[in-house]
Amino acid sequence: MTTPNTDNVIDGTAREIPPGDARTETAAPKSGHRRGLVVGALAIPLALGAVGLSLAQRGEASLDPVAPVAISALAPSGAVAAKGEVAEIFGNKLIIQDGTGRALVETGREGEGGTLAKKGETITVQGRFENGFLHARLLTHGDGSVVRLGPAGGPPPGGLDWARDKVGLGPxxxxxxxxxxxxxxxxxxxxxxxxxxxxxxxxxxxxxxxxxxxxxxxxxxxxxxxxx
CATH class of the missing domain: 3.10.450 (Nuclear Transport Factor 2; Chain: A,)
Incomplete structure (x- = not known):
């Protein structure tokens, strides 16, 4: 945080302007012009922020929906889906089952409270299947509501690239x-x-x-x- 410069204090006391003071007469338009520049500079990022939220959301590539397969047919894949009833919940891990078998689902940080799904409900899980785990990226409930899991993508939070991405100016x-x-x-x-x-x-x-x-x-x- 930069320490304010206390040497440059604007005195708001009204003073009479001597007639014919060329320095004062020419300074006034510059001051107004500078104020306009400042207001404009503040308005631009605010406007970009309002528009940029939708642009940032649009910039995030949507995951392609994948038709679910039988749990017994799950095989290593970067994008696969399975549908089943929630049989067990262990923190951020679920076990879903259908008529062909059971699958262990990893829901990541978002599922640590064990509240993403309820035991007994039928859900569709889409994600990456590796080493016997279905690493969930999308979880769809029976009512059609969808929960997106894992990183949203884009630059790491906090940097200039991240800020530009959030206002729609990133790649x-x-x-x-x-x-x-x-x-x-x-x-x-x-x-x-x-x-x-x-x-x-x-x-x-x-x-x-x-x-x-x-x-x-x-x-x-x-x-x-x-x-x-």
């Missing part, structure tokens, strides 16, 4: 164009699984039929992160 993902570039590279069955500061996380199948998790930069560059 924006052209999802249709990026999708076309991934398809042109020979991948199929594309599903947006998340977003980073300047990239999308995309689950897709390679030409050999194996699924990959791709790091797709906003500049169109594609890098394979993991093969399942």
């Amino acid at each position: 924006q993902a052209d999802v249709p164009a990026l999708t076309k570039s991934v398809e042109a590279a020979g991948y199929t069955d594309l599903r947006v699984a998340g977003r980073g500061p300047r990239h999308l996380e995309v689950a897709a199948k390679g030409s050999d039929g194996r699924e990959r998790l791709l790091h797709v930069g906003f500049d169109g560059k594609i890098r394979e992160v993991r093969a399942y």
Whole structure:
């Protein structure tokens, strides 16, 4: 925090302006002009903030919905979904079950209170399936309400890039164009699984039929992160 400069104090006492004082007459318009600049400078970020909230939300790439599969058919994947009844709740972990089996669901920090779902209700969980865990990114209740879990994506909080992103001035993902570039590279069955500061996380199948998790930069560059 910067210590205020107490040497520059504006005295609000009214004084008579001597007629013909050229310095005073020419100074007044400059003061008004400066006030206008200050007001304008304050108005711009406020306006950007009002508009930017919607832009920031729009800039966050939505996760592609994935049709749920039977729990017994769950296999390692960057984007998969399963639907089942909540059988058990252990802090931020759930067990869901259907007629084919059971799955252990990790809900992360948001689920630490054990209040994301109720025992006995049927939910749909979408996320990444690895090492026997379904790491949830979306949780959909029976009434259609959706809870998004995990990081929202974008730059780390607190920095200049984060501030620019929040007012809609950060890099924006052209999802249709990026999708076309991934398809042109020979991948199929594309599903947006998340977003980073300047990239999308995309689950897709390679030409050999194996699924990959791709790091797709906003500049169109594609890098394979993991093969399942």
